[in-house]
Amino acid sequence: AQTVTQSQPEMSVQEAETVTLSCTYDTSENNYYLFWYKQPPSRQMILVIRQEAYKQQNATENRFSVNFQKAAKSFSLKISDSQLGDTAMYFCAFMSYGNKLVFGAGTILRVKS
Amino acid sequence: DTAVSQTPKYLVTQMGNDKSIKCEQNLGHDTMYWYKQDSKKFLKIMFSYNNKELIINETVPNRFSPKSPDKAHLNLHINSLELGDSAVYFCASSQDLGLAGGHGVSDTQYFGPGTRLTVL
Incomplete structure (x- = not known):
């Protein structure tokens, strides 16, 4: 069974600075997808970024980028120029065939002014 | 327009x-x-339906019964509610991308706003 581990329960960052959230996963499959979702206090689950395992190039969405290390089974999220609106819980998630999303325990990110 | x-x-x-x-x-x-988020914020899948057909049924008590009248709707019915059922329940949907290696593959899942269920 696949597992996703987020080792940082909470993190803080100053506004405008950069922060990296860690995620590791365990799978024996070769083809899969990885995601970062954001859950602000409103509790809405919002897709931040997606990475296909067969793509070597790291995904980027504006201020959000990932460092995908397939051999190490690592998928970290970098948030540049942090904004107060980035304050949320961030979930790393894994999906392979069967389309079941397996989530990590989440990391609470607080952006301070 | 809400997706x-x-x-x-x-x-x-x-x-x-x-x-x-x-x-x-x-x-x-x-x-x-359907996903369930417990009091510790842990998210776990419960069910999935593809074109009204049940695809995933995790280890969920049979008091929980999903019903899909058409592919745009997936309802969750819960019988004999228990204290431990208190949680946030999320619905999500995704588009099929076809088959790869004999397996069905779906695109990104988009979530609803969640329903906070409190059982007293």
């Missing part, structure tokens, strides 16, 4: 009651899901 909607957003009820949560998506997606 994935759920009703109600909040549900407070007594133990032993039966309740339903409705989900609708207007994205034209083929697959819909």
Whole structure:
């Protein structure tokens, strides 16, 4: 069974600075997808970024980028120029065939002014 | 326009009651899901339906019964509610991308706003 581990329960960052959230996963499959979702206090689950395992190039969405290390089974999220609106819980998630999303325990990110 | 909607957003009820949560998506997606987020914020899949057919059924008590009248709707009915059922329930949907290696593959899952169920 696949597992996703987020080792940082909470993190803080100053506004405008950069922060990296860690995620590791365990799978024996070769083809899969990885995601970062954001859950602000409103509790809405919002897709931040997606990475296909067969793509070597790291995904980027504006201020959000990932460092995908397939051999190490690592998928970290970098948030540049942090904004107060980035304050949320961030979930790393894994999906392979069967389309079941397996989530990590989440990391609470607080952006301070 | 809301892509994935759920009703109600909040549900407070007594133990032993039966309740339903409705989900609708207007994205034209083929697959819909129910996830449960517990008090520690841990998210776990419960069910998924593809074109009204049950695809995933995790280890969920049979008091929980999903119903899909059409591919745009996936409702969750819960019988004999228990205290431990208190949680946030999320509906999600995704578009099928076809087959790869003999397996069905779906695109990104988009979530509804969640329903906070409180059982007293």
